[in-house]
Structure formats: C-alpha cells, structure tokens
Amino acid sequence: MFASLGSVLSLMLSTLLMMVGFGLQSYVLPVRSVAEHWSTLSISWFATGYTIGFTLSCFVTSRLISRVGHVRVFTALITLLSVAVLLCGLVVDWRAWIVFRFISGFAISGSYLVIESWLNERVTNDNRGMLFSLYLITTMVGTIGGQYLVPLGDPTNTSLFILCGIIFSLSLLPTALTASPLPAAPSKVRFNIVGLYRRSPAAVVCGFLAGALSGAWLNLGGVYTQKTGLSTAEGATLLAALLAGSSIAQIPIGRASDRMDRRIVMVGCGIFGVIACIAMVLVTGSEPSVRYVVAALVGAVIFPIYGLNVAHANDLAAPTDYVEVSSGMMITYGMGTISGPLMVAPAMDTFGPSALFMVLAVYFALYGGYAAWRISQRHAADGLVAKTDFQPSPMPQPGLDPAGTLQQAAGDADMVPDDTAPRPASP
Known part of the structure; x- marks a missing residue:
C-alpha cells in the first residue's frame, strides 16, 4: 500500500495545490x-x-497529450490557469472575463485529464479503492481550503488574484520534479452520443440535467451567498457544507443503486432534491447555521446523481464499450453545465437570489420525472451485462472530471477493462 501511495504522492500534492487555487x-x-x-x-x-x-477540452487535450506527453501538457495548462486568473485581476470587465474564463475552463479540464489518466495507470484492483478515496479527500480538502482563503484578503483588489496565480504555479513543481515513471500517451478516443442515447436514454438525459444542476450552482452559488447577506467567511462555510453533504451521501446513494433499479434511486434523488431546494428558498434570510444544514441536504443529491447516470449507462453496455460510453457521458454532462447558468441567471435577476434554488428544484423535478417515465418504458433487466458496482466520485464541477471519465478517455479506446473491476464511476 505504501509503495502505491509513494508512486502517486507527487501527483496528489500537485492535485491538492491545484484544487486550493x-x-x-x-x-x-x-x-x-x-x-x-x-x-x-x-x-x-x-x-x-x-x-x-x-x-471543448474533453475533445482536444487527449490529442495534445498523444503528441507531447503528460508533463508538458500539464505544464502548459497550469501556465494558462495562472495567466487567466491574473488577467481577471488586471482587466475587470465581464466581457473580457468571458475569454479569460474560457481559458480557465479549458485548462483545468485538461489538467484533470492529465492527473486522472496518470493516476488510473498507477492503480490496480487491489489498491483502487484506497487510492481513489485519497484522491476524493484531496480534491475536497483543496477546494474547501481555497474557499477559506477569500476572507483573508480583499477581493476588490488584485491580491487574491495574485495569490491564486502563485498557488497554481506552485502546483507544477511536484509533478515537474517527480522521479516516478510517466504514463503512456493515450490513443484516440471515440465519441458516439447518439448511440449512447439509443442504448440508455435515461443516462443521457439525466446526465445533461445533472450537468445543468452542478453548472448553475458552481457558477452562481457564490453570487447567491453574497446577495443574501452572508459574509465571505459565512459564504465559504455554506459552500463547504454543500460539498460535505455531497461527500457523505455518495456511498449510501451508490450502495442503494447497487441493490435495485438505479432509475428508482434517480427518482428518489429527484424528489429529495426538490424538497431540499424548496427548503433552501424558505430558509433564505435565516440564521447561517440553519442554511448550512439545508445546503448540506442539497449537496447530498446535487453532485452524487451524476455517478448514478454513468453507472446506469455502463449497466446497459458491453465491457468493450465502457470507454466510449464514459466519454460520451462526459460530453453530455459538459453540455448541461453550459446551459445551467444561462437558465438560472435571468430568474435570479428577476426574482432575487433565492430563485437559484427555485430553478434547481425544477431541474430536480425533470430529473426524477424523466427517470420515472423511463421506468415505465423499459424493464430494468434489459441491459446487456450484469449490473456494475457503483463507486463514489468526487464532487463534479466544471473542469473536474465528475466520474472518472476523462481518465478513461485518456486511455486506449480499444482496451477492455477487467470485468472484476468495471469503471462506471471512479472516485
């Protein structure tokens, strides 16, 4: 175990620093x-x-890695991350930020492709759970730690932007100086979303809705905290509470889906999400501690549901299709994250910040409702292979691979995963 940990220690340290940034x-x-x-x-x-x-990075970065290798691509992408956040501090104009944020999204998504494909090459069936659990903890601790740096500075000047650029740059050092063997370059990946939809409509549609949910929250959740009167420290705690709820709920939700039709669990998560979001609307303006608890309940379903979609898609696939299925699910999720902020923002401008959770409740209702409709259309036993085991995944966010699909996309598109350790959703 310690030998396995040592082989990815520098990778984990780079991941931690990148997630702080x-x-x-x-x-x-x-x-x-x-x-x-x-x-x-x-x-x-x-x-x-x-x-x-x-x-876009889901399509492009694997080809870049094939040409020049993991370390060079990772170095280039982290450099872009640093430049983009520094430019946001220097040019404070929302029109310019569209370009800067495009660069950031491309770079951090590609960085996770590098990290996760590298990590995937180091795991075996014996240490997979331990290493990916460490990976989950690393991403969550880094994200929460970075959020708590905001109250220590002044967001209205360039200091925090400079600090962020420094942290991103420091994340290069562990992997740049590692003595561990580098992973092999990936082969070309196939994408077939139409075929994926024909095989598993519930996975594709609900995957899109899961992306819309997480995209709306992760991009506008910070706006909600500020416009509802929370201090930066209280806002950071609310964001952390939601992530904590997500981490705690992943295993029970996954285990439940292993024991019944996953679509039934999707319906349950949709209903729970509607109730939690309505509760969040009702407690807006209440004591921060009350809002922390309700936010954790929203987090319990807003992120783990994506793992259900990927697991369900793989239940209906042959082992030789796992990479293609997972890559298609990643693209579907990405399309959802694009739509989420654009749908929620007008409602927040018109009805106030609590409208964020009103729209999220609608998304949850669509998520659960579509899964319920699909149950009436196809029997649970119509899959091609036996049900695969659900594995917990880190909280998905634009730029972070929510179900380990980027690391599969970086692998050989023609390889057949070990049937004893299928990869419907890696931690």
Whole structure:
C-alpha cells in the first residue's frame, strides 16, 4: 500500500495545490463580480465561457497529450490557469472575463485529464479503492481550503488574484520534479452520443440535467451567498457544507443503486432534491447555521446523481464499450453545465437570489420525472451485462472530471477493462 501511495504522492500534492487555487478562484470571482455590481446575467455569460472551454477540452487535450506527453501538457495548462486568473485581476470587465474564463475552463479540464489518466495507470484492483478515496479527500480538502482563503484578503483588489496565480504555479513543481515513471500517451478516443442515447436514454438525459444542476450552482452559488447577506467567511462555510453533504451521501446513494433499479434511486434523488431546494428558498434570510444544514441536504443529491447516470449507462453496455460510453457521458454532462447558468441567471435577476434554488428544484423535478417515465418504458433487466458496482466520485464541477471519465478517455479506446473491476464511476 505504501509503495502505491509513494508512486502517486507527487501527483496528489500537485492535485491538492491545484484544487486550493481552484477553490480560491471559484469563490473570489463571484465575490468580485457582485462588488462590481454586475448583473447575474452578465456573470452567467463568463460562467458559460468557462463551461464551453471545459467541454471543448474533453475533445482536444487527449490529442495534445498523444503528441507531447503528460508533463508538458500539464505544464502548459497550469501556465494558462495562472495567466487567466491574473488577467481577471488586471482587466475587470465581464466581457473580457468571458475569454479569460474560457481559458480557465479549458485548462483545468485538461489538467484533470492529465492527473486522472496518470493516476488510473498507477492503480490496480487491489489498491483502487484506497487510492481513489485519497484522491476524493484531496480534491475536497483543496477546494474547501481555497474557499477559506477569500476572507483573508480583499477581493476588490488584485491580491487574491495574485495569490491564486502563485498557488497554481506552485502546483507544477511536484509533478515537474517527480522521479516516478510517466504514463503512456493515450490513443484516440471515440465519441458516439447518439448511440449512447439509443442504448440508455435515461443516462443521457439525466446526465445533461445533472450537468445543468452542478453548472448553475458552481457558477452562481457564490453570487447567491453574497446577495443574501452572508459574509465571505459565512459564504465559504455554506459552500463547504454543500460539498460535505455531497461527500457523505455518495456511498449510501451508490450502495442503494447497487441493490435495485438505479432509475428508482434517480427518482428518489429527484424528489429529495426538490424538497431540499424548496427548503433552501424558505430558509433564505435565516440564521447561517440553519442554511448550512439545508445546503448540506442539497449537496447530498446535487453532485452524487451524476455517478448514478454513468453507472446506469455502463449497466446497459458491453465491457468493450465502457470507454466510449464514459466519454460520451462526459460530453453530455459538459453540455448541461453550459446551459445551467444561462437558465438560472435571468430568474435570479428577476426574482432575487433565492430563485437559484427555485430553478434547481425544477431541474430536480425533470430529473426524477424523466427517470420515472423511463421506468415505465423499459424493464430494468434489459441491459446487456450484469449490473456494475457503483463507486463514489468526487464532487463534479466544471473542469473536474465528475466520474472518472476523462481518465478513461485518456486511455486506449480499444482496451477492455477487467470485468472484476468495471469503471462506471471512479472516485
């Protein structure tokens, strides 16, 4: 175990530092946006630029790695991350931020392709659970830690932007100086979303809705905290509470889906999400501690549901199709993240910040309702192979691979995964 950990220690340290920068960037930008009195719709436009860059990177980065290798691509992408966040501090204009955030989305999504394909080459069936659990903890701790750096500085000047650029640059050092063997370059990946939809409509449609849910929250959640009167420290705690709820709920949701038709669990998560979002609307303006608890309940379903979609898609696939299925699901999720902020922002401008959770409740209702309709259309036993085991995944966010699909996309598209350890959703 210790030998396996040592082989990825530098990779984990780079991931931790990158996620600290990611958490800081993800919170300081909406705080600065509110301080500049930009409309929520304007904020949604540069958020959408970010998610478009993230989705495009799914197609492009694996080809770059094939040409020049993991370390060189990772170095280039982290450099772009640093440049993009520094430019946001220097040029404070939401129109310019659309371009800067596009660059950030492309770079951080590609960085995770590098990290996760590298990590995937180091795991075996014996240490998979331990290493990916460590990976999950690393991403969550880094993100939360970065968010708590915002109250220590002044978002209205360049100090926090500079700090973020420094942290991103430091994340290069562990992997650049590692003595561990480098992973092999990936082969070309196939994408067939139409075929994926024909095989598993529930997985594709619900995957899109899961992307819309997470894209809306991750890009506008910080705006919600600022416009509802929370301090930066209280806002960071609310964001952390939602992530904590997500992490705690992943295993019970996954285990439940292993024991019954996953679509039934999707319906249950949709209903739970509607109730939690309505509760969040009702407690807006209440004591922060009450809002933390309700936010954790929203987090319990807003992120783990994507793992259900990927697991369900793989239940209906042959082992030789796992890579193609997972790659298609990643693109579907990315398309959803693009739409989420654009749909939510007008509602927030018209009805106030709590409208964020009103729209999220609608998305959850669509998610559960479509899964329920699909149950009436196809029997649960119509899959091609036996049900695969659900594995917990880190909280998905634009730029972070929500179900380990990027690491599969970086692998050989023709390889057949070990049947004893299928990869419907890696942690």
